[in-house]
Amino acid sequence: MTTVGIVGSGHIGSAVARLAIEARHQVVLSNSRGPETLADMAAELGPRTFAATYEEAAEASDIVVITVPVKVFPDLPAAALAGKIVIDTCNYGPERDGHIPELDSSSLTSSELLFRYILDAMLVKALNNICFKHLLSLARPAGAVDRCYLPIAGDSAAKATATESIDSIGYGVVDGGSLADSWRQATGTPVWGIPHGPTSNERGEPAGEDAIRTAFGTATR
Numbered sequence: 370m371t372t373v374g375i376v377g378s379g380h381i382g383s384a385v386a387r388l389a390i391e392a393r394h395q396v397v398l399s400n401s402r403g404p405e406t407l408a409d410m411a412a413e414l415g416p417r418t419f420a421a422t423y424e425e426a427a428e429a430s431d432i433v434v435i436t437v438p439v440k441v442f443p444d445l446p447a448a449a450l451a452g453k454i455v456i457d458t459c460n461y462g463p464e465r466d467g468h469i470p471e472l473d474s475s476s477l478t479s480s481e482l483l484f485r486y487i488l489d490a491m492l493v494k495a496l497n498n499i500c501f502k503h504l505l506s507l508a509r510p511a512g513a514v515d516r517c518y519l520p521i522a523g524d525s526a527a528k529a530t531a532t533e534s535i536d537s538i539g540y541g542v543v544d545g546g547s548l549a550d551s552w553r554q555a556t557g558t559p560v561w562g563i564p565h566g567p568t569s570n571e572r573g574e575p576a577g578e579d580a581i582r583t584a585f586g587t588a589t590r
């Protein structure tokens with residue numbers, strides 16, 4: 370059993386929390402407004418869940434999922450994240466995040482930008498290419514014929530631990546390389562949302578390993 374910290378308990382954060390609880394992990398929820406605003410969600414998820422501040426969630430957890438708007442990166446608890454394995458689900462959207470020159474010019478990926486704020490964390494990009502509803506509905510145990518695969522990118526050995534963690538909540542992964550390579554799974558690329566079908570279909574469509582590799586292969590920058 371692992372303790373999974375959720376930094377940003379919105380659509381994706383709460384979906385990951387639910388899958389982690391189903392996989393028998395412990396979960397620490399956090400958001401920008403404080404633990405008291407997460408009491409109902411924590412109660413619904415049961416006794417292996419508690420709500421905390423961002424700092425407390427990071428400190429208490431073996432693996433931390435950062436799932437917030439990109440514009441929030443400067444406010445993340447860098448000291449508490451030092452030495453932690455961190456999964457970054459975040460996608461850049463200027464309409465929500467404002468314009469960030471390094472991302473507009475593609476001189477950095479959004480994960481490389483995040484890494485600049487949390488230099489002592491072991492950062493992995495994953496869970497960013499699938500809609501939260503599909504993330505919930507398409508989770509399958511290892512060996513299922515319709516198991517879904519998701520892209521992962523990262524520079525450190527943390528990628529192996531993140532792979533195990535993602536496996537435990539119902540997904541295989543396809544290695545997309547380093548954080549610098551993670552533009553291949555960013556907003557608007559062939560692997561972003563498309564393999565799982567339109568969001569109007571709430572259940573989504575399973576996408577196997579070959580479909581994800583093919584989508585990677587057609588990405589252009």
Ligand SMILES: NC(=O)c1ccc[n+]([C@@H]2O[C@H](COP(=O)([O-])OP(=O)(O)OC[C@H]3O[C@@H](n4cnc5c(N)ncnc54)[C@H](OP(=O)(O)O)[C@@H]3O)[C@@H](O)[C@H]2O)c1
Pocket residue numbers: 376377378379380381382399400401402403436437438439441458459460461496497498499500501502
């Ligand atoms: N929605 C999806 O299906 C999906 C899929 C893949 C990736 N993503 C990416 O994952 C990240 C999270 O997406 P989401 O849809 O889960 O977002 P969301 O539902 O809006 O949740 C955002 C979380 O970030 C926190 N937050 C902290 N500072 C904030 C601020 N200044 N403005 C807004 N929220 C702030 C929120 O806390 P409070 O609740 O206290 O405000 C909330 O817990 C984004 O980068 C998104 O692009 C989303």
